[in-house]
Amino acid sequence: MDELPIGRRVAYWRTRRKMSQQVFADRLGKSKSWVDKVERGVRRLDKFSVVYEIADVLQLDVQLLLGKDPQRRPDSVNCIDQVEVEEIRAALERYDQISAFFYAPPEPPALPEMRKAVGHAWLTYQHAKYGVLARALPKLLRDAQAADTAFAGTEQSSDAAHLLGEVYQIASSTLRKLGEHELGWLAGDRSIAVSQRANDPLLAGTATYRVALALLSMGRARPALEVNVNIANRLAPGGPEDTTAERLSVYGALLLQGVMAAARIGDMATVRDLLTGAEEAARGLDGDQNHYWTSFGPTNVHLHRAAAAVEMGEGRLAIEVHETLNMEAFSRLLPERRAHHFLDIARGYALVGDVSRASEMLLEGDRLAPSEIRCRPLAREVLSDILRRTRGTPPQPVAELAEHMGVGV
Template sequence: MSSDATPNPYADPVAFGQRMQIYRQRRGMSRPVLAGLLGKSPSWVKQVEAGQIQPPKLPMILRIAELLRVRDLADLTGDQSLHIDLFIGPGHPRLAAVKVAVDAFPFTADREAPSAQHLRHRLDRAWAARHEAPNHREVIGGLLPDLIRDAQLAVRQADTGTDRRAAMAILSEVYSLSQFFVAYQPDAALLWRVAERGMVAAQDSEDPHAIGVAAWLTAQAHRDSGPAHLGAADAVTLEALRYLEPRLPDADEHVRAIAGALQFEAGYTAARRGETGAAWGWWDKAEKTARKLPGNYFHPVTSFGRAIMGAHAVTVAVELHQGGESVRQAARADKSVIKSRPRRARHRIEEARAYQLDGQPDTALAALGKAHESAPETIRYNGYARRIVLEQTESRHPERRQRASELAVKLGMLAA
């Protein structure tokens, strides 16, 4: 074989340290920064990357994977038996039926489409179920196939431009509900079809609220796709805010709330990028918007309102890897006033991340237990929760290991 032949990566696999260095450099993170976030010295990071010391144990590998946003553990370790997607949950039993409804492309129909008022009533009930049911994916997964088909039919049978725009606004919101169901499941292509169709329908509706909601969800889809997509998340968020801001003086509460939700999304993305000043600056803007809403206001899609801002502050601090600050924000946040069960569970997960960052794993596990009590289907599909649980199943402390293992069984990560 000639000396310039392409090497076989499986014959001479890349070592763990080299993989870690590659992902760190792709993330644009220096050794001192990664070392500080791991509670290690820069020289330790250098030695691991150079292969001068043994690769760390699983808990540290999981923490490195989260910081470097490595989705599949096998990509970091090189061990093809460790295919664990840290940010994707299991496939829901109703995913196939929802996918069939999304992918269908009928041209004709032998029935009359439901009225816009009827669809609106069904959609409102579906949103309520999404916020109130502990098994919210199961509930909305059962409702979505018929909602998708009927909303599509309403658009096709609309007689006037006004009727068609109204039907498009409802269809866009149905796709938004679908995105909540499809997110963090093992079908990225379906997630993007839903997000893109929702955005197109919203634009065709010319409805500011529908456009804001679709942009809010599309920005999240970009951000959750990894560091390379943070710019796209920003572009969608900022363009939507430029569209909405001139309309806010005469807008209703829902439109003002979706603008506030988008302001927080800009802060969330900045925090993911490590931009402390920008992250908290956008949080301040969102908080000012929330204060202009009634005290008990709750946005039916995003949960935005005054009550959610404490939870949002925890998220910003956690994404910035500020352990002490995230714990302080968690202590200040009033989770009891968050109306949505899945959003309340999500906040408990963010609390767990805060306590894990602050070196309080027992408190982190307790927070995850409360998240499971609130909405089991939220924690089951959350990659951060799964990572913390998996890490603590390797704890040196028997009681902590036992608690983590019991929670892992509940989440379907370990056999009973």
């Protein structure tokens, strides 16, 4: 890409933006013929003002257009842009299983390699590296889909389906974090279907958990509550063989998402009941664990108690729950979980009007996992609220964070 003439790079990025030459020309205020000549190298781009204008229309760092690495501040965070969202969408819209009826399936990657790549993707998510993950997801989705298609009807079919189900769940959670709720719902829904072929009820349980998260993000709290509780009831431990750490973790995670949906509705009785059930499940584990990538355990139950209080507008209660947190256990959780909690508590302090402490919590989350704060629409809303309530000039760290996130001071 670096060796390409600038006209070819313009054509490449215009195509990635799914713009016709005519649409691109209209946005630039140029003719289609002018665009065509630039892309073919017949016309030179020798004015930086025009190059910058093209980069602006393409929503692109001008350094990329010039064939160089983007110049970023050392502490900047690279989130996701609309092109990357569209690439993930395109991967989700593939129907390789149907194509396999008519054409030979593509050569799949080896399942051990896929398993390693999926594990790495999960850890990337749980370390809140959303931009990195978003750029890896299209290929990961295509590889997992190819493996699922190629191994259908073989002894490895359930393993391949399991991996594809996991990749759909990674995509669902990542897209939801970045505000792409409908795509998150689609990916979660795909995972439910694939999980049935994987013959793994716990994978189906975590897929349901992802769907419910997407529904809640779309404002569909009641359906989210119903689906969480329904599947949790099916996975509820009923005997010694049902009390494995894996099953307790998935069951508990479903209950905790039910807690959040009930809190959104304002159903305090259900919140209490589900938290009690989650606490009982957590007691069956040896501390906080990460089976099926749930991060479930006593500490995560505590974090959801605080988060539910925030959802119900009980900022003071959320702060009190935070102040009783076992910080040693909390420090062992992965960065995404901890930074998410700091965002919740920032909301709690904002609810009680303590702008200074709200800012501290937001900055603490940013130091721990910048993408969890800088890439999430929810965090932008919290920061905007903090800035509105701040008298005079905000502290320098808050002003710098606002600048990085594009939130007006």
